[in-house]
Amino acid sequence: MSPFIVTNFIQESAPGMAYQSGTAYTSPYVINDTAYDTVQEENIPAGELALHSGMQVEANDGKLGKLDELVLDPKSGEITHLLIREGYLWGKKDVAIPVSSVDYSDGKSIYLNIDKATVKELPAVPVKRP
Numbered sequence: 001m002s003p004f005i006v007t008n009f010i011q012e013s014a015p016g017m018a019y020q021s022g023t024a025y026t027s028p029y030v031i032n033d034t035a036y037d038t039v040q041e042e043n044i045p046a047g048e049l050a051l052h053s054g055m056q057v058e059a060n061d062g063k064l065g066k067l068d069e070l071v072l073d074p075k076s077g078e079i080t081h082l083l084i085r086e087g088y089l090w091g092k093k094d095v096a097i098p099v100s101s102v103d104y105s106d107g108k109s110i111y112l113n114i115d116k117a118t119v120k121e122l123p124a125v126p127v128k129r130p
Contacts, residue, residue: 004042004043005040005041005042005043006040006041006042006043007038007039007040008038008039008040008041009037009038010037010038010039049102049105050105050107051067051070051079051082051105051110052067053066053067053068053069054066054067055067055105055108055109055110056108056109056110057082057084057097057109057110057112058109058110058111058112059112059114059115059116059118059119060112060113060114060115061115061116062116064084064086064112064116064119065084065085065086066084066085067082067083067084067110068083068084068085068094069083069127070082070083071083071096079099080098080099081096081097081098081099082096082097082099082102082110083095083096083097083125083127084097086119093124094124094125094126094127095119095122095123095124095125096122096125097112097114097119097122101113101114
């Protein structure tokens, strides 16, 4: 599902700007000599969390890896687990971390309320990828 993006239009108004004989005098902040700039941002409701693939996942005692996928409950559609890939080239395994282990997110990283040892004890999850 793609993120919900909101486009805001900001009107550029600087003192002393005028049009003379068809030529516009504009500020360097205006794109394509228009009087509006656009800013796009995610519309995340207050008190809600936004998670993206590739976000850094950190336990109490250090970095674990990056968020790979989210596991959803097929009946309710709620997120049940975060899926991260742990290990290196030949020893990689997918680990499902319960969403109840998420402490908070700052928009760039996801912080867990468990340590690395607890994550190591979690079983590997078989994931079929195309």
